Amino acid sequence: MKFLDSRKVYWVAAVVAPARGWAGMAGCHRGSRYLLDSASFRPSRGNYASFDSRADCLAWLMAHRAEIAMNAPGATIRPVSLSRWLLGLD
Numbered sequence: 001m002k003f004l005d006s007r008k009v010y011w012v013a014a015v016v017a018p019a020r021g022w023a024g025m026a027g028c029h030r031g032s033r034y035l036l037d038s039a040s041f042r043p044s045r046g047n048y049a050s051f052d053s054r055a056d057c058l059a060w061l062m063a064h065r066a067e068i069a070m071n072a073p074g075a076t077i078r079p080v081s082l083s084r085w086l087l088g089l090d
Contacts, residue, residue: 010050010082011057012036013068014090015043015075024072033085036077041067043075054079 004010013036017028025034025043034043041064051057057079061068068077080090 004050004082008052010052011054011079012048012050012082012085013057013061013077014080014085015072015077017043018075022075024075033088035085036068036072040071042071050082051079 015024015034015036017025017030017032017034020028020030022028022030025032028034034045035048036042037044037047038049039047049057049060051060061077061079084090
C-alpha cells in the first residue's frame with residue numbers, strides 16, 4: 001500500500017483500452033482506464049509507479065518503452081496527474 005502526501009502532485013503513466021477485449025487487459029471494455037504496473041509494465045489499478053514530475057514520468061516511459069509496447073499493444077500511454085486521474089478528469 002502506498003501512502004502519498006496529499007499536498008504534492010504525483011504523476012502516473014495512464015492508458016485507456018482502445019478496444020473491447022483488448023490484448024493488454026483481457027475482458028475489458030473499450031475506454032477502460034488503467035495505470036501501468038511498475039514491475040510488469042502491464043495495465044493495472046494497483047502497483048503503479050508514481051513520479052514527482054511529469055518529466056520524470058516521461059523519462060520512465062521512454063526508458064521502458066519496449067516492455068510497455070509488448071504489454072499494452074496499440075494503446076497510447078501518457079503521463080497524467082494522479083489526483084486528476086482518480087477524479088476521472090484525465
